[in-house]
Amino acid sequence: MDLTAAGPLLSGMAHVLLHSGREVTPSMLWYVWVFLVVAIIAAILGFGGIAAGAASIAKVLFFVFLVLFVISLLFGRRTSV
Helix, strand or coil, rough: CCHHHHHHHHHCCCCCCEEEEEEEEHHHHHHHHHHHHHHHHHHHCCHHHHHHHHHHHHHHHHHHHHHHHHHHHHHHHCCCC
16 A cells, blocks of 8 residues: 555555655654644643643653653663774
8 A cells, every 4th residue: 555645644544654665653842843833733722631631741752752762862872992
C-alpha cells in the first residue's frame, strides 16, 4: 500500500513514515506535536474536555521524551576515536 499519496498525517497515523524509500517509525516528539495540534483544534472548536486531555497527553509525552533524551546523552553509544 502506497502511503506517500495519503499525506504525512495519514502515513504518520499508520505508524509509517516513508523517507528515502525506507520505513521509519515516528518519534515520540512527533506524537507530542500531534496531540498539541489536536488540543489546539479542540480548544478552538469548544471541546474543552478533549482539549485538556490532549494537552495533558502532550505534556506527559514531552517530559518522557526529555527524560529519555537526557538518559541517552548520559549513557548513549560511546565511540572510540
